[in-house]
Amino acid sequence: MSGAGHEDRERSFVIAQRANELMRDYGSSASPQAYAVWYTYVSGRQPQMNEAIKRLTTKSGTLSDDDIAELYEAHIDRRQIEGELDRHNAGLISEVQSIMEMIDLSLGSTAEYGASLQAISRDLHDTTPNRLKDIVATLIVNTRDVSASNRTLEAHMRESRREIEALRETLAAARLESLTDPLTGLSNRKHFEEMLRNEIDEGARSPRPSSLILIDIDFFKRFNDQFGHLTGDQVLRLVAIVMRETVASGGTLSRFGGEEFGILLPGIGREAARVIAETVRTTIMGRELVKRATGESLGKVTISLGVAQRCSDDTIVSFIERADSCLYAGKRMGRNRTVDDAEMSALPEVA
Structure with a gap:
């Protein structure tokens, strides 16, 4: 078995184990529908369903068989x-x-x-x-x-x-x-790529600049594993809130999935985009995260960002790849930093 295949197999067992634990803690029965709902919840494939489950369990502390049936029909059985x-x-x-x-x-x-x-x-x-x-x-x-x-x-x-x-x-x-990510209320990847395509097409007709910022939460998996998915969701919402506070109307804000975010800035060049990226980074770093249930301080959250300005011959793929390269250059350099595509040629090669 390949390494990737082994990892997928192990992950599926971990998800199954956690699904069984949640089904026992919050469920009224261990039906196949209940298992499917909780397995999907742990895997994170249906964020909107996860939000519904959190509301229900916060309100009553359990999921009834009727709740399970409604969740299954609305979010897993897409035929409805x-x-x-x-x-x-x-x-x-x-x-x-x-x-x-x-x-x-x-x-x-x-x-x-x-x-x-x-x-x-x-x-x-x-x-x-x-x-x-x-x-x-x-x-x-x-x-x-x-x-x-x-x-x-x-x-x-x-x-x-x-x-x-x-x-x-x-x-x-x-x-x-x-076209909306239900957890954060930002655009999802589908809508973000539509807006990117429109910006690339507009760039072929107009000389105006535009920039792309990609964001990744540092050590998010470690944070999620340590404090749980509900607190992890709180971190994702924090990033979305700061993005909204910082970016003026006209920009497109998106959550790609997981802990990855994007900001498309039509009409804004590299230097101004870098200022926006740094504002988002320092604002998030300056906010202390508190666990709602207990008031416990969870420390600081940091992010890494990559900034790219659109080139005249860019495609969607090349535009994203350049910003992504800047983002991961910042990760290699220690995280919690912004790197733009003008800096990349001056950065040392890292194996």
Whole structure:
């Protein structure tokens, strides 16, 4: 067995053991669904589910079988979520089709009215008084029919507009959720890469500068293992809060996953980006972390950062790789520091 394969196998057993412990401590039964929920919780693959579990256990101290069933259905069995989106899309399509049918009916009614007016205009030549009465009566009836059809269409259009607006908001919320890291509220990697792609495309059309900051929490695994996942989540939120406090609107803030974060700064060059990076680093280092449950001081948290300014020939990959190289140069130099791509050529080679 390869080294990587052995590590994955050992990790799976560690996760399984911890899942069993949590299931025994917080669960009402050891069902397959409960095991799946707790295994997923320990693995960290569903951060949104982890948040829900923390809320439930904080409130009641346990997870009931009903809680487990709801968590499993909402976060592990993705078919429900996909079904909801399918239903919303189907509802939107149905509303549009209904509007089109009403418009077709209205157009048909209007066309008939127009044909009737043309026939009446022809009959107005050399007509008798009695015939004129008939024409006026017909015109009144046809006008009433068209008015009624238009009122029906208008009412239906108003109702459909409300329905479509509600569906649009639901779909927009679903899209936002798919682009957001639920633990920190920052963009997830998918959205961050979309914004990077847009910035690379914009850079091909505009000479404006832009910079990328990559962040990694120092010794995060050691901290997580020592104080637990709940405290580890507190550290991740701290980094996100400081990023929001430091970066002005216009920047894109992201959590890639794990303890890795990114900041995209359109219109900002290397020197200004480095100032922002250093502000984030020193602010985080200056805040003492306290365990909420006990008030115990957990010491300081430090981060390492890499800063790169976009080059004219950059791709998404090369832009990220350059910032990543700066980040890990800082790690090799002792951590808790910022390195930018202008410094890299002056740094000593490290094996």
